[in-house]
Structure formats: structure tokens, C-alpha cells
Amino acid sequence: MRIGDPIIELSLKRFRLLRDLINSFCGIYFSDDSLFLVESRLTERLLFLGLDSFDDYYHYLRYNPKGETELEEMVDLLTTNETYFYREEYQLRAFTADILPELHRRLESRRRLMVWSAGCATGEEAYTVAMMIKDTGLFDDWDVRIFGCDISRQVLTHARRGIYGPSAFRCTRPELQARHFTKTPQGYKVKDSIRAMCHFGHLNLLDEERIVLVGHVDVIFCRNVMIYFDKKSKSHLISLFYDRLRDGGFLLLGHTESLINLSTAFELVHLSEDLVYRRPEVPHGP
Numbered sequence: 001m002r003i004g005d006p007i008i009e010l011s012l013k014r015f016r017l018l019r020d021l022i023n024s025f026c027g028i029y030f031s032d033d034s035l036f037l038v039e040s041r042l043t044e045r046l047l048f049l050g051l052d053s054f055d056d057y058y059h060y061l062r063y064n065p066k067g068e069t070e071l072e073e074m075v076d077l078l079t080t081n082e083t084y085f086y087r088e089e090y091q092l093r094a095f096t097a098d099i100l101p102e103l104h105r106r107l108e109s110r111r112r113l114m115v116w117s118a119g120c121a122t123g124e125e126a127y128t129v130a131m132m133i134k135d136t137g138l139f140d141d142w143d144v145r146i147f148g149c150d151i152s153r154q155v156l157t158h159a160r161r162g163i164y165g166p167s168a169f170r171c172t173r174p175e176l177q178a179r180h181f182t183k184t185p186q187g188y189k190v191k192d193s194i195r196a197m198c199h200f201g202h203l204n205l206l207d208e209e210r211i212v213l214v215g216h217v218d219v220i221f222c223r224n225v226m227i228y229f230d231k232k233s234k235s236h237l238i239s240l241f242y243d244r245l246r247d248g249g250f251l252l253l254g255h256t257e258s259l260i261n262l263s264t265a266f267e268l269v270h271l272s273e274d275l276v277y278r279r280p281e282v283p284h285g286p
């Protein structure tokens with residue numbers, strides 16, 4: 001929206017209906033304070049669809065055959081996709097120093113490592129994980145797969161393309177950028193050896209039927225995704241993550257996030273530089 005563009009008015013009553021629809025679809029929750037943000041971000045979409053009221057838009061979302069696709073479009077316009085390479089580096093250091101060596105020991109006989117970047121946005125998190133795994137040199141002849149998923153199709157297109165501008169590198173040391181990227185006229189492109197380790201797919205994390213298609217994984221990164229969810233959706237997602245993790249698998253959340261009041265199923269592990277969650281190992285018999 002630009003200054004001077006028309007605004008279609010969103011009443012509090014209609015806002016709350018829209019908010020509940022978004023919440024049950026994908027977990028994101030908007031408090032009443034977000035009314036004007038939602039109004040301004042969606043006005044252009046209504047104009048594009050030829051609708052002149054939020055009543056009509058709500059009706060379209062609920063009853064039009066294209067309503068589900070439109071829900072995705074709407075969520076795309078309302079979500080925050082902010083991300084960058086090597087975000088929250090102290091946690092990544094713990095991943096390299098503690099988690100990867102432990103997984104290397106534990107999975108030696110299987111020689112297969114699966115990591116899931118849940119809510120990967122434009123892919124920087126998934127690629128960072130791949131770069132860190134590669135740089136340990138521990139998994140060179142292993143089958144390593146990093147799966148990045150997001151509810152937004154637009155960010156996934158960017159992730160698959162793997163080309164980034166300067167803001168994606170705000171926390172990347174120059175030698176790492178030189179090692180893992182090739183300069184192109186469009187920006188810095190992730191090298192093929194790293195791209196080959198990463199796969200991206202469209203997934204709503206609250207879609208219970210489709211989430212099982214991820215299979216079982218050894219590590220889940222879900223950082224800065226649930227901060228936008230309400231408590232019920234967070235608890236639900238945590239229980240889905242529990243089911244997807246192998247015994248002893250790790251769950252890494254953003255630095256402002258925790259499982260306090262959400263789940264007691266995980267154990268808290270104190271690593272050299274961070275606290276992370278782990279699905280307990282199955283206790284062995286006597």
C-alpha cells in the first residue's frame with residue numbers, strides 16, 4: 001500500500017472472525033492491536049480480487065472453492081519472513097560443538113542424518129545448517145538431508161533459487177561467504193555441494209496429515225516461527241514435533257522461545273553455549 005491509496009475499512013467484529021480463521025488454519029494469532037496492520041496489508045488484495053468489503057472477503061475465504069488457496073495468499077501477506085544466514089550464532093556453535101559430534105557417534109552404524117528446518121522462510125537457516133554440517137568434515141560419506149518447509153510458496157521459490165543479497169549476510173563471516181557462495185550478477189549463489197544437501201517443500205506445520213510425510217528426523221530447527229502462534233497451537237505443534245523426532249533427537253527453538261508451560265515431554269540439555277531440548281532416549285531395560 002502507498003500513502004493516499006484507498007483503505008477498505010475492517011471492523012473489529014470482522015477482524016476477529018478473520019483472525020480466528022487464520023489462527024485455526026496455521027497457528028498464527030493476531031491480537032486486537034493488529035487490526036490496522038491487517039487492514040492495510042489486505043486492502044490491496046481485496047482490490048485485486050474486485051471485492052469492496054471485508055464481509056465479502058470473509059465470505060470468499062469461507063465458501064468460495066478457491067477459499068483455501070486464498071487463505072494461503074492471505075497468510076503470505078501477513079507473515080514475517082525475516083531471516084538471514086548464521087542467525088543466532090551461539091546456538092549454531094553449540095550445534096557444531098556438541099550436537100553434531102554426538103549424532104555422529106550415535107548414528108555411526110546408520111550413517112544417515114536428517115535435519116528439518118521448520119518454517120525456513122527464504123532458506124537461509126536450512127543452508128546454514130548444511131554449511132555447518134559440511135564444515136565439521138564428520139559426515140562427508142554420509143547420507144545427509146536437510147528439509148526446509150514453509151507455508152509461504154513465495155519464500156520457497158526464493159529458497160530453491162538460492163541467490164541472496166547483502167542483508168542475508170549481516171551475520172556471515174567473509175571467509176564463510178567466500179567458501180560456500182559464488183558471486184553472480186543477481187547476488188551470491190549457494191554452491192551446488194550445499195544445495196544438493198537441501199530440499200524444500202510446501203507444508204503448513206499444523207497440517208497433521210501432511211506433516212507425517214516428513215518422516216523421522218534427528219534434529220528440528222523451529223526458530224522464530226511459534227512466537228507468532230497462540231499457546232494452544234504452540235502446544236499442538238510441539239506434540240507433532242515430538243512424534244517426528246527420533247529418540248534422542250534435538251529440538252532447537254529461537255532464543256526468545258521455550259517449552260515452559262507448553263510441554264514436559266522433552267528434556268532440557270545444557271550444552272557448552274546453549275540450552276536445547278531433546279526427546280528422551282527410550283530407557284534401556286536392565
Ligand SMILES: C[S@@+](CC[C@H](N)C(=O)[O-])C[C@H]1O[C@@H](n2cnc3c(N)ncnc32)[C@H](O)[C@@H]1O
Pocket residue numbers: 025026027028079080081082083084087118119120121122125149150151152155203204205206222223224225254
Ligand atoms: C520469521 S521466519 C523464521 C525463519 C527462520 N526459521 C529463522 O529463524 O531465521 C517465520 C517463518 O515461519 C513461517 N510459518 C508461519 N506459520 C507457519 C506454518 N503454520 N507452517 C509453516 N510455516 C509457517 C512463515 O511463513 C515464515 O516464513
